Amino acid sequence: MTDTTSDGPMLAADGTPLKKSLARALRLQKMRALMLIAPLLLFVLFSFIIPIFSMLSRSVENDIVADTLPLTVVELQAWNADSGELPDEAVYAAFVADMVVAIEAKKHTRLGTRLNYEQTGMSSLFRKSGRKIKRMDPATDGPFKEALIDVDKKWGDVETWRVIKTHSPRITNGYFLNAVDMRRTPEGAQAQPEDKQILVKLFGRTLIMSLIITGSCILLGYPVAWILANLPMRTANVLMILVLLPFWTSLLVRTSAWKVMLQQQGVINEVLVWLGMVADDARLVMINNQTGTIIAMTHILLPFMILPMYSVMQTINPSYLRAAKSMGATNWTAFWRVYFPLSIPGIGAGSILVFILAIGYYITPEIVGGTKGVFISNRIAYHISSSLNWGLAAALGTILLAVVLILYWAYDKIVGIDNVKLG
């Protein structure tokens, strides 16, 4: 290590100190490596990481009440929501002052929409009242308490003000409570009315169906992977193309094809009726329900199970099986005690892949799932594009992400992530 001579540090051929010259050479290498990955890094940062964080932050963000009704929110702080009495004149005056500004900026309907998530009727209340409040002058037209109750008697309802006060903080857990079928009330978190409790059930269904799909993929994929791994390379490559074929076909086409196959006037039902196995008036319902989703998604996700299984099985030396047999094990014992345990890393990798893909799947359940076979992601999509309740969509998405991470962690604890081989 002490390669320095008596007259100073080691010098490179051009006379610079060796250490400096080495650092320069390495810095160049590092810079080059960084430059090579920079485009992807930036792309991922701007198109993936930042949007995801901004999306997830919407699940707790609640600026709209405080931004639209700044004066009202301040005044409401003095009001005791549990007193059962209406707020005093100051709150009404502040509300009118806020609303006039908001109506000018056309922001009041948005606030109505936001509060409508919490209590139905708020949207129309804000829209209707807006037209009348617009004509009021906050400086002169007082007192407003009576005037507002005149405009709509809901302004004389304590509940309306309680909703506004409950949702005035800038950070809220309201969306997360909604996501698990609860809601934020002045008394704290409470269960939603029973007819609105759908999301927990949907989460449960998504998990169970993803597990069933993963299970079917294991059952169907294992023998295929085994055959591929034991065939000569050339034949295996040809068959591998068949396994990969679905990847080259549009997802939409494949899913629609399942519609053709599975519907009541479809290929399978027609054949079964023709064979007399199913009565004409009792055709099987295999589409627009959970069966349809499970069948179509198992087919679509199967390659993701077969590929990791195949690559793990390829590495299992055939001499293990021979050794087991030479020691007296039957074919089944040799498989079960020796081959199967060695193939578990492949099953694990395939299962994680398929399960995580399945739990967030959207298109296939949307097309073949009907109402009973949809996943939580379909609900997220609905809130993103139809109900425009992005906060709830973000909360659902965050929960989904957390569930996947927890399952991943549990898998690591039980099976060990080191046992996962993707190739």
Next chain:
Amino acid sequence: MTASSSNDAFVEFERVQKSYDGETLVVKDLNLTMPKGEFLTMLGPSGSGKTTCLMMLAGFETATHGDIRLGGTSINNIPPHKRGIGMVFQNYALFPHMTIAENLSFPLEVRKLGKSEREEKVKRALDMVEMGAFGGRRPAQLSGGQQQRIALARALVFEPELVLMDEPLGALDKQLREKMQFEITDLAHRLGITTVYVTHDQTEAMTMSDRVAVFDDGIIQQLAPPDTLYEEPENSFVAQFIGENNTLEGVVQEINGEVALVKLDDGELIDAKPVNVGVGDRTRVSIRPERVEYNKDRLKEGTHTIKAEVLEFIYMGDIFRTRLRVAGNDEFVIKTRNAPDQVRHEPGSMIEIGWLPEDCRALDA
């Protein structure tokens, strides 16, 4: 050899043939008889059919034709797991997901032995290969030599009468290999197990075996104890394959009992012992480097000698290795012991060499 008397025959191959593709035979007409307790090595270059023979015996390949018998009964239709043959594989094939003790316990478990009996036998087998302290480890935590011993112990733990070994030492370094060669033969003889050992390493075959079957082209070229194989090869393939060997080509001129007069291609005459050749046949004369004599006094009266030019002299410590040009062959080597009175030949000098006729064999060309 009374090999054909099947009284003491334990393993028998009778007219066994094997083809994989239906066009070429990998094993052509194999006949082999092994008594109990013998250590037999199948030696040959790769592709000579030796491993196929082993796999047929183990039951992993079926013979296309012929009969394989074990202890007098035909095992052609018995699946491998019912043959009760221990086997050591080239890469050991220790189950990586089991500990050493579990690996050894496996053959006992599938035989449904009780727990205490299993533990007893596993312990004895581990002690036998001096690996008693390693029962709780995984195969990946052991060195190559240690894995090799475990593989051996696992093949022996269920006390098979026949053990097959498929190049078990191929992955070890030279020193360890030599040590293991000794340990394996020692163990096999101590336990009285019949062993079939496959290797392409002739030193391994020579040092370990009772008999060696030299395979080439799907045929056993010669089946003999190591010393016979080295000193009395029956054809030029065996002579070339086993040990170092000098060859000279020529035609058999005449045969007088045990001595044949061979006229080499450049006209020189030499004496040799005829093996499976007749007068007028082309022959390849084979002589071991250490049996060549250059000191005329030590040769018998009347022996033919031949002129040779010294090309190279290599000092190797215990021996001298001198390369000569003899009858147009530049690769003719003689080996001499490093003794105080030994001559060191200068390159470029001419010497005269000869040999005892019984050391020089005129084989098929």
